[in-house]
Amino acid sequence: MLIGIPPLLGPQLLATLRAMGHGDEIAIVDGNYPAEEQAKRLIRTDGHPIIAVLDAVLSVLPVDDAVPQALFRASVKGDPALADPVHHEMEAICARRAPGHKVIALAGPDFYARVKAAHAIVATSEPRLYANIIIRKGVIYPPETKT
DSSP: OOOTSSSTTTTTHHHHHHHHHHEEEEEEEEETTTTTHHHEEEEETTTTTTHHHOOOOOOOBOOOOOSSEEEOOBBBBTTTOOOOHHHHHHHHHHHHHHHTEEEEEEHHHHHHHHHHHHEEEEEOOSSSSTOOEEEEEEOOOOOOOOO
């Protein structure tokens, strides 16, 4: 256990988040996603739903502000115009943890391709379908120095 670090963030996930560089992407996926097959690096968070994992990750990971889009979600049946309740929950967490960043819905093939290219995949036990999100890592700016 660490002070200020959500206990859901285990050693492997913390190490992966810390090792990621600016512009690297991490996918957090539901229990039905073929994570084992697609991951360059796979981190399992068995027993945890996606919203709790997303909230914990965004509590320590800066979201990229150097690009116009840095948060991406899966879409219902591949249609970006459709959203399920889990997508609204994701958007609420992102609005609280990464204000000013819009969550962009991607069509199925575009989303899958982006996940395959991600630095890592975090597999949750989320039972809801299409409950998948990608986060592009930003930077932590140094404190202003006095001259």
